[in-house]
Amino acid sequence: MSSTASPRTVERWDLIELDVTEVHAAEATFSHSGRWAVAEPVTVGGRRLIRFAPDLLGSWEYTATGPDGGSLGTGSFECVAAEGEDPGPAGVRGTRFTHADGAAHHPLGTTALWWHEQDAEARAGSLATLARSPFSAVRMSVLARGATTWPEPAELEDVESAVVALRDTGFQAELVLFDAEGLAPGHPGWTEHLLQVVHRFAAYRNVWWCLALDADRAHVDAATWDEALRLVAEADHGRRPRTVHAGPRFDFGRRLISHSSVRDDAQWEAIDPVRAFGKPALLDVGTEGDLPTPTGGRTAEDLVSLAWWALVRGGYFWHAEEFARHSWSRHGGNLSGESAPRLEFLAGVLASAPADLTRDPGESKTFTLSRPGQYYLQYHGLHRYSTHGFSVPHDAEFAVELLDTWNMTVERVPGTFSGEFVLDLPRKPYLAVRVTRC
Structure with a gap:
C-alpha cells in the first residue's frame, strides 16, 4: 500500500490517495482527535485508489482493512493549511x-x-x-x-x-x-x-x-x-x-x-x-x-x-x-x-449585502430580503408602482437606493429616512429598492 502524496503532507480539504491495487483493501479508516471517516476504493486509471480529503489540521492516521476486517497496513500524514485565502468547501x-x-x-x-x-x-x-x-x-x-x-x-x-x-x-x-x-x-x-x-x-x-x-x-x-x-x-x-x-x-x-x-x-x-x-x-x-x-x-x-x-x-x-x-x-x-x-x-x-438575510413571511404584495433594522432589499418585478410605503426603525437614519435591475443602474434617493415613509417611484418595471442603515 502506498500514498501518492509526496512528501506525506496534504493541504486542508485537498485529496490524498492510497494506492491499494496490490493489497485488495475493502476500506480505510482515517482518524484525527476523535474525528474519523471511512473511505472505500474505486478504480481510476487501472489502479485501485482510496481517496480522502482531511478537514482538520494536524496529524492524521489511517488503517486499511481487507474484506475480512483484518488490517492490511497503517500510515499517517500531516494536514497543513491551504495556501492563500481558501474559505474551504x-x-x-x-x-x-x-x-x-x-x-x-x-x-x-x-x-x-x-x-x-x-x-x-x-x-x-x-x-x-x-x-x-x-x-x-x-x-x-x-x-x-x-x-x-x-x-x-x-x-x-x-x-x-x-x-x-x-x-x-x-x-x-x-x-x-x-x-x-x-x-x-x-x-x-x-x-x-x-x-x-x-x-x-x-x-x-x-x-x-x-x-x-x-x-x-x-x-x-x-x-x-x-x-x-x-x-x-x-x-x-x-x-x-x-x-x-x-x-x-x-x-x-x-x-x-x-x-x-x-x-x-x-x-x-x-x-x-x-x-x-x-x-x-x-x-x-x-x-x-x-x-x-x-x-x-x-x-x-x-x-x-x-x-x-x-x-x-x-x-x-x-x-x-x-x-x-x-x-x-x-x-x-x-x-x-x-x-x-x-x-x-x-x-x-x-x-455586498449582509450574509444572514431572511425574508419577511408576512408580505403579500412584494418580497423583501432583510436583516431587520440594518438592511432591506425589495423587488417589485413587473409592478410599476408610483409610490410605495416602507417602515424602518425610528431611532436610526437609512439611505435609500433605486436599482434598475435591467439597465443595471443604481440611483441614490436624496436625503435619509426613518420610521414610516412613502417613496415616490419612477413607475417602471424591474425595479428593486435597497434600504441601508447609515
Whole structure:
C-alpha cells in the first residue's frame, strides 16, 4: 500500500490517495482527535485508489482493512493549511450556504450538462465563458447523453478532468448521478454506479450531489429515492451538499436532503420553499432561449426578473440557456443570451449585502430580503408602482437606493429616512429598492 502524496503532507480539504491495487483493501479508516471517516476504493486509471480529503489540521492516521476486517497496513500524514485565502468547501447552515470558515456562499448556478464531453478546444472555451460569467456553480451529468449503460471507470475521466478544472478556477460542480427518464435508481446495477461515482468524487471539495433532474417525473418510488440518498450519505466522507431536483410538490423535507432544488415551473406553488422545508432552496427560473416549451422560451427580461424573485424569496436562482442554433445548457461553449450581464449585477448586489438575510413571511404584495433594522432589499418585478410605503426603525437614519435591475443602474434617493415613509417611484418595471442603515 502506498500514498501518492509526496512528501506525506496534504493541504486542508485537498485529496490524498492510497494506492491499494496490490493489497485488495475493502476500506480505510482515517482518524484525527476523535474525528474519523471511512473511505472505500474505486478504480481510476487501472489502479485501485482510496481517496480522502482531511478537514482538520494536524496529524492524521489511517488503517486499511481487507474484506475480512483484518488490517492490511497503517500510515499517517500531516494536514497543513491551504495556501492563500481558501474559505474551504461549501455546506449548509440553516437556510443559507456557508464555507467551512463561516464565510457566506451564494451559489449562482448554470446548467451545462455535457460540456465536458466536447473536444479540448470547446472545453477551454466553456471555461473561458464561465470565467467571464456571474456564475459560481455548474450542473453537469456523469452519464453520457442518451446513455443506456452505466459508465465504466475510463468513461468518467472526462467528468473528473472537468471537476478538477472547475475546482482550480473556483467553481462548484453539481454532479447529476442519474437520468430520471432512463438510467434511474432501480435499474439493474444502479447501486454499483452510485457508489463508484461517490467514492471517486467525494474527496473533491467543490462537488455537490444531485440524484436526478425532474425526479418527480421518474417511475421511481419514494423508498428507492430514500435508499439512494442513504447510500450517498454513507459513502460520502466529505459530507457534500446533496439534493434531488424536482417540482415544488416533491418532499424536500427528507432528512438526508441538505437543500431543495426546485423546478420552478409553478411560481406560486413554490413561493416559499425555504420556509416550507427549513433548508436552502435552489430555484430553476426557466431557460432563456427559443425552445417551444412553456419554460424553455423565456426572454432575458423574464428570466432576470424570475432570478430576482428567487433571491428575495430567500432562495437562489439556477440559470439555463438554450437556443435552436446553440445550447449552452447541453454543450457549453458561449452564452448567447442577454441575461448573464444582468445576473452579474444581481450577484454584485448579493455579494455586498449582509450574509444572514431572511425574508419577511408576512408580505403579500412584494418580497423583501432583510436583516431587520440594518438592511432591506425589495423587488417589485413587473409592478410599476408610483409610490410605495416602507417602515424602518425610528431611532436610526437609512439611505435609500433605486436599482434598475435591467439597465443595471443604481440611483441614490436624496436625503435619509426613518420610521414610516412613502417613496415616490419612477413607475417602471424591474425595479428593486435597497434600504441601508447609515
